[in-house]
Amino acid sequence: MALVERKHVDGDVGRLSEATAGDFIALLKPRVMSLVVFTAFVGMVLAPATPNPLLAVIAILAIAVGAGAAGALNMWYDADIDAKMARTAGRPLPRGRVAPGEALGFGLFLSAFSVMTLGLMANWLAASLLAFTIFFYVVIYTMWLKRSTPQNIVIGGAAGALPPVIGWAAITGSVTLESLVLFLIIFLWTPPHFWALALFKTGDYARAGIPMMPNVAGEEHTKRQIFAYAVLVAASGVLPSVLGFAGMAYGAVAAVLGGGFVWYSWHVLRMDEGDRAMGPAKALFAYSLVYLFAIFAALLVDGMISRIGA
């Protein structure tokens, strides 16, 4: 964080911050937060219990704020590398809008409050899972894995995969096979999603010194890994139907969506080595976002229909 800290040490001592509420909201990574809210909500709907609607909304809010707090702590720690990448250079810390201390305090404060709120309003198992998710994302992924191994997002993906488990636990007070299948879908989806991005952002990651798979093991190896994971993603997508907690219609939708994932990954695998435009990798990245949203939307619809029918 040398670049950012120097600015504040040299020039801004004693000055009031110019950060607005919008800058602090940006620290929460609202787009990531929206995915967390959605997947946690699906976990809640699929859970075999009917929650008090207000307590369910509070639980969702607590999970969202906890995820946002983890994002703020990630931006606090990663300000130095964020400044070097075009994709992240506009974040509040690299731009000097928010001081590192402000981001750290904000992230720690919201982490504590979100965990306490979830514990008091839902249950302490869900709160413990939220605390673990924040810890895993900030300490295990951000501080340790991200800068040290090309398997960073494989292991770190566990943090992003936990929200539906937390949602499920908030309603039932337990962690079951069904919720772990939801975890598995996101966990297996994460590597091909980020490696597709890393393929066409190799320069960015190289400048920042982050050992993403294409930078360390090469493009060909990454493409093979993406394809292997795509097959696993497609298989995991139909598991809810196979295990009986989603209907056959969901299974058919998941099979089609999974087939699409494999198809896009196949095009990445066949992508010419000299293809610098990386069209297939960009297409897979875009499709992977659609896939995750669609598969959870399908689970949501299936869950809603089951509830109405019950």
Add this chain to the structure above:
Amino acid sequence: MPDDDRIRPTEKELKARRNRSIAIALALAAFVIIVYLGSLMKLGPSLFDRAM
């Protein structure tokens, strides 16, 4: 300390501080309402059913 040695906030800094203050006030008010309603839902009407 003489007045001139003090750092005078700029208009932009004052405006940003006001913006932050309003956001904090709204967030705290929302938190109080959430805890109040959440407690009512969690504990039920018995929350108020106590011997004086």
